[in-house]
Amino acid sequence: MIDDLVKDYLHGQLRSTRRALVWKLDGLSEYDVRRPLTTTGTNLLGLVKHLATVEAWYFGEVFGRPFPEPLRRWQDADGSDLWVIPTESREQIIDFYQRAWVHAGATINELPIDAPGHVPWWSRPDVNLFTIMVHVLQETARHAGHADILREQVDGRTGVMAEYEEQVDTEAREAHWATIERAAQEAAGGSQHAELSDTHRTVGPAL
Template identity: 55%
Template structure:
């Protein structure tokens, strides 16, 4: 595979993960999009806001291509990029994410896979990176958070799956999944 083909292939994986993140917000109320679903407050809109800032840091600052707007974390609230304030609408966060895509895609398009940058928040001995490494890292990070989003969405309303039109789940209706879950609960109780 040639370098341009490899870059295109990696970029496609990133784009697919991005779309999965946004799909998890489809059809939800404002409350459910913001609702903290874990003891640490994980919520869908916060995950989208977080991956937007992650991309901007890695594909922007790392390669000397700043976004030109302040990023959404601060020393006073190091978790600011993980939740949406009442003033940050869902539309604003989705637009931020799409603007981040455009900014980051421009970096990906402009640079070769072996282009180097510096990740200022990484330990000094690992700070120098290539676009290739950053692409792999951000794909992994985005897919990790897409997995979180999938679980959060399933907890909210039962919707699950990889992406619209391809849930990538084994076939079965609600009764099939309820029986499967009951079986797993029984096995867990027996083992515990």
């Protein structure tokens, strides 16, 4: 009984975190979902593509239940699972992610939580379903957090889930930012940091 409760809880958390990540694409142009937003090229649609690949591998090959489509390894040197070529549409990437959810769900529902698996690219390759569910949930939550920040950089939109989207109050945000900036300058020794701080202020979205 407790095993089923644990499995259901982890699966529920994974479902909600997936939805939050995909929601971060809503309302953005093709350019904005694809463009690099960090010095290493991190981008919103690439995160979705990456996590689709992660789920397809971890809930597939690891348990002898391969995903029914050819997959790239996400460790490829070119990082091709982390960005999207022009001929791949947003709809195709999201559909791939959703198909990976279905495949993962079948593995989760049909196997006991202590079902053995094998991850050949791990230093300790022998695992079980519980280990993989926690690992994939952790990976998804981490990248959903990345997506939160990336989306805020693009247009200031924030919120954990669509139903909890925060309304933008430009004046309140500016005042809050200024309060934090003053505290940082005071802690760092005062006005000699003002020029650097002004430069940092221009990085965020125009609200």
